[in-house]
Amino acid sequence: MEAAIQTLVNVYLKSSKRKENLGKKDFQNLVKSQLSNILSDTDSKEAVNNMAVGLDENQDGKLGFPEYMKLIGYLAVSLSEQPCASPYLARLPHDI
Numbered sequence: 001m002e003a004a005i006q007t008l009v010n011v012y013l014k015s016s017k018r019k020e021n022l023g024k025k026d027f028q029n030l031v032k033s034q035l036s037n038i039l040s041d042t043d044s045k046e047a048v049n050n051m052a053v054g055l056d057e058n059q060d061g062k063l064g065f066p067e068y069m070k071l072i073g074y075l076a077v078s079l080s081e082q083p084c085a086s087p088y089l090a091r092l093p094h095d096i
Contacts, residue, residue, distance in 0.1 A: 021062035022063040
């Protein structure tokens with residue numbers, strides 16, 4: 001589990017270029033490069049932008065680490081609720 005947490009943090013830091021927040025383009029690149037196997041619509045800029053808006057609690061147009069973790073939590077819960085035998089491909093969460 002420690003390795004998984006370190007990976008989550010490192011992916012965020014790399015994607016944000018070690019800044020405090022992920023910009024719009026950084027978030028799109030992160031979703032496309034890191035989540036395309038469990039999310040559908042990762043090639044759709046509109047869908048990814050809508051998801052970012054839903055995650056952006058303070059509405060500053062950027063995603064901080066807690067907002068990024070909200071997405072990770074949503075995905076983890078969704079995966080845990082899927083039957084083990086069926087493949088999983090989530091729709092992008094628009095209203096997180």
